[in-house]
Amino acid sequence: MQVTDKKTHIINHAVELFAEKGFEGASIRDLAARAGVNVAMVNYYFGSKEKLFEAMVEDRASYTRGLLDEIASNPGYSDLEKIELIIDSYIGKLFTNRKFHRVLHQEMMLSQRESLQDAIVEILYPNHIIIKNVLDHGMKKGAFRKVDAPMVIATIIGSINQVLLSRKLCNKMMNKESEYVPYDDARFSKRLGDHLKQLVSAHLLPRS
Amino acid sequence: MQVTDKKTHIINHAVELFAEKGFEGASIRDLAARAGVNVAMVNYYFGSKEKLFEAMVEDRASYTRGLLDEIASNPGYSDLEKIELIIDSYIGKLFTNRKFHRVLHQEMMLSQRESLQDAIVEILYPNHIIIKNVLDHGMKKGAFRKVDAPMVIATIIGSINQVLLSRKLCNKMMNKESEYVPYDDARFSKRLGDHLKQLVSAHLLPRS
DNA sequence: AATTATTAATTAAACGTTTGTTTAATATTA
DNA sequence: TAATATTAAACAAACGTTTAATTAATAATT
Numbered sequence: 414m415q416v417t418d419k420k421t422h423i424i425n426h427a428v429e430l431f432a433e434k435g436f437e438g439a440s441i442r443d444l445a446a447r448a449g450v451n452v453a454m455v456n457y458y459f460g461s462k463e464k465l466f467e468a469m470v471e472d473r474a475s476y477t478r479g480l481l482d483e484i485a486s487n488p489g490y491s492d493l494e495k496i497e498l499i500i501d502s503y504i505g506k507l508f509t510n511r512k513f514h515r516v517l518h519q520e521m522m523l524s525q526r527e528s529l530q531d532a533i534v535e536i537l538y539p540n541h542i543i544i545k546n547v548l549d550h551g552m553k554k555g556a557f558r559k560v561d562a563p564m565v566i567a568t569i570i571g572s573i574n575q576v577l578l579s580r581k582l583c584n585k586m587m588n589k590e591s592e593y594v595p596y597d598d599a600r601f602s603k604r605l606g607d608h609l610k611q612l613v614s615a616h617l618l619p620r621s
Numbered sequence: 622m623q624v625t626d627k628k629t630h631i632i633n634h635a636v637e638l639f640a641e642k643g644f645e646g647a648s649i650r651d652l653a654a655r656a657g658v659n660v661a662m663v664n665y666y667f668g669s670k671e672k673l674f675e676a677m678v679e680d681r682a683s684y685t686r687g688l689l690d691e692i693a694s695n696p697g698y699s700d701l702e703k704i705e706l707i708i709d710s711y712i713g714k715l716f717t718n719r720k721f722h723r724v725l726h727q728e729m730m731l732s733q734r735e736s737l738q739d740a741i742v743e744i745l746y747p748n749h750i751i752i753k754n755v756l757d758h759g760m761k762k763g764a765f766r767k768v769d770a771p772m773v774i775a776t777i778i779g780s781i782n783q784v785l786l787s788r789k790l791c792n793k794m795m796n797k798e799s800e801y802v803p804y805d806d807a808r809f810s811k812r813l814g815d816h817l818k819q820l821v822s823a824h825l826l827p828r829s
Numbered sequence: 830a831a832t833t834a835t836t837a838a839t840t841a842a843a844c845g846t847t848t849g850t851t852t853a854a855t856a857t858t859a
Numbered sequence: 860t861a862a863t864a865t866t867a868a869a870c871a872a873a874c875g876t877t878t879a880a881t882t883a884a885t886a887a888t889t
Contacts, residue, residue: 659865659866659867661866
């Protein structure tokens with residue numbers, strides 16, 4: 414196995430472990446056992462637990478980029494269509510990358526490793542800007558009513574995060590049995606997307 | 622100082638510490654130093670770190686109860702008025718109790734101490750039910766359009782949680798300087814409340 | 830192509846700290 | 860005097876990390 418592959422292999426298990434136990438709760442020994450490598454290899458490759466975490470963030474940070482930007486810059490869509498496409502695309506992104514996204518959330522809530530917090534903000538912020546630009550453009554052109562754009566963004570992303578926060582709470586709210594995994598069910602993604610699109614449309618579109 | 626007072630005193634500092642560092646990241650020695658008591662006192666009073674955590678949850682769990690229920694059961698309000706009052710009331714609640722609420726969020730995201738997760742769900746769920754009943758009643762009476770009630774709840778609570786998640790991210794989104802503390806600013810609470818009320822009204826009210 | 834020299838990868842064991850917790854002695858209160 | 864509260868010290872376990880020895884792979888030299 415190549416060096417890069419081995420690093421990636423460790424990082425993949427690190428995402429799982431950090432998502433389950435948090436940074437402090439995850440031990441190098443546990444990680445090594447899961448990844449099937451010697452404990453010393455983690456420090457050999459990454460230097461320290463903290464640097465491993467940073468390497469993991471850097472490796473996975475790209476998951477947010479690209480797709481939203483393409484949608485927003487595509488001249489073939491109306492502003493409302495862009496918002497709707499962004500909603501669906503963002504749901505897909507967060508659902509598939511939910512473990513890493515969970516790690517980012519954990520780290521953002523804690524006031525340790527503050528420099529990492531700034532890095533995480535820089536990862537998430539571009540997505541907000543993309544949505545903001547579409548909202549601002551729509552309002553300027555009169556396609557949208559005058560709304561509190563940052564709050565609309567908080568609502569879109571916050572709604573998705575809320576169902577991602579806890580599978581147990583989500584299932585209880587949605588009246589699903591406790592073993593159900595909503596994030597793997599395309600019907601649930603569609604349900605969330607439909608709700609958000611209807612909600613945001615009613616909010617943004619001028620009254621007839 | 623009375624025994625109960627001393628316990629409460631330790632719990633108060635525990636909320637702060639757990640909110641800052643998470644369960645695993647918080648040490649008994651750090652807690653004892655902050656609370657100004659001997660390290661052994663924590664185990665003397667609570668038995669263990671884990672039992673201290675549970676005692677803290679039990680002590681603070683009541684923060685969610687009461688207010689929302691009063692609003693929902695008050696016959697003097699229309700269904701929309703109830704929703705609007707619940708939104709403002711819930712924002713106030715979460716903002717003032719944000720540190721404990723942050724601890725609950727952290728714990729809910731991790732897959733350790735699963736029994737505690739169930740307990741936390743039981744703490745938060747009643748609030749959801751209160752909102753759900755109002756929504757269902759309004760839909761049944763024709764005051765509201767047919768909407769996805771659980772998703773509407775996820776949106777209301779998720780939006781508030783999103784701005785509570787990270788002060789840094791929130792300030793960046795809202796174009797505030799990084800030292801600003803939005804949760805202590807009544808204007809920010811009002812801004813969030815106004816947004817949510819406008820959003821939910823547009824979503825719930827039938828088109829003219 | 831075979832052999833040697835060099836570097837990289839891997840391992841088990843140990844290191845020093847920190848952790849939650851307990852103990853045994855002392856002080857305080859009832 | 861008896862129960863409770865408080866303390867400093869010690870305990871064992873787990874932690875991240877380092878070491879020193881060994882194996883594997885690569886490069887250089889004959």
